[in-house]
Amino acid sequence: MTLKYKRVLLKLSGEALAGGHQTGIDPDTVAAVCAEIGAVLSMGVKMALVIGGGNVFRGLSGSAKGMDRASADYMGMLATVLNALAVQDRLEKQGYPTRVMSAINMKEICEPFIRRRAMRHLEKGRVVICAGGTGNPYFTTDTAAALRGAELKCDAIIKATKVDGIYDKDPQKNKDAVKFDNISYDEALAKRLGVMDATAFALVRDNHIPLIVCRMFGGDIAKVVLGEAAGTTVG
Ligand code: GTP
Numbered sequence: 001m002t003l004k005y006k007r008v009l010l011k012l013s014g015e016a017l018a019g020g021h022q023t024g025i026d027p028d029t030v031a032a033v034c035a036e037i038g039a040v041l042s043m044g045v046k047m048a049l050v051i052g053g054g055n056v057f058r059g060l061s062g063s064a065k066g067m068d069r070a071s072a073d074y075m076g077m078l079a080t081v082l083n084a085l086a087v088q089d090r091l092e093k094q095g096y097p098t099r100v101m102s103a104i105n106m107k108e109i110c111e112p113f114i115r116r117r118a119m120r121h122l123e124k125g126r127v128v129i130c131a132g133g134t135g136n137p138y139f140t141t142d143t144a145a146a147l148r149g150a151e152l153k154c155d156a157i158i159k160a161t162k163v164d165g166i167y168d169k170d171p172q173k174n175k176d177a178v179k180f181d182n183i184s185y186d187e188a189l190a191k192r193l194g195v196m197d198a199t200a201f202a203l204v205r206d207n208h209i210p211l212i213v214c215r216m217f218g219g220d221i222a223k224v225v226l227g228e229a230a231g232t233t234v235g
Contacts (some may be wrong), residue, residue: 004227053079076211103135
């Protein structure tokens with residue numbers, strides 16, 4: 001089996017773990033997500049994971065309702081730790097070794113994020129689940145994904161979503177929306193496609209890391225790592 005991407009950073013939104021409820025963590029949905037991840041791991045792909053926290057708490061909406069932005073963001077970062085532990089539990093039940101590494105020290109429940117140690121875990125075939133965002137308020141988990149993808153020398157950042165790729169307009173609202181198979185960083189910026197926030201996007205662009213947006217389910221992540229047609233590649 002020839003892999004197009006041997007070492008990937010997979011970004012999942014927190015909502016991907018909530019199932020139909022949209023909030024909270026649904027164990028059946030976590031199992032379904034981990035089955036998709038397991039299919040990729042079984043091909044020998046080295047993987048780091050960044051999971052959002054929006055299913056538990058979304059910093060931006062907290063601050064929109066009058067909370068201090070920094071406090072709201074710290075709550076969001078804690079939410080990502082809950083999701084990381086849920087995914088760790090499930091992946092290990094499936095037989096895949098993992099290490100949760102947090103940008104915010106919580107040594108009783110997970111390791112601190114130390115880049116060289118994370119690299120070693122990856123080399124040993126462990127899934128490195130990066131929790132706690134970047135450890136700083138005002139940054140999104142997309143930015144954490146771009147940062148970890150760059151520093152862990154991943155071949156690609158895969159953003160798994162509800163939608164099967166990037167469209168010229170919102171496909172859920174516009175029936176005539178057209179999907180891109182490939183698009184350059186500059187074109188994605190010029191067209192204001194909003195693939196990631198500006199900080200995250202600048203990181204992937206400046207470091208020339210291919211960014212692939214694809215569906216969470218349906219085997220699309222596996223297709224992406226094999227180089228088969230799925231999702232949209234920005235690069
Ligand atoms: P190697 O040194 O590469 O073999 O990695 P390792 O992670 O297996 O070694 P280590 O002996 O450091 O860790 C054993 C277990 O302890 C692993 O499950 C780690 O996730 C866990 N662990 C290591 N450091 C910490 C920490 O600071 N906090 C918590 N909660 N767990 C830790």
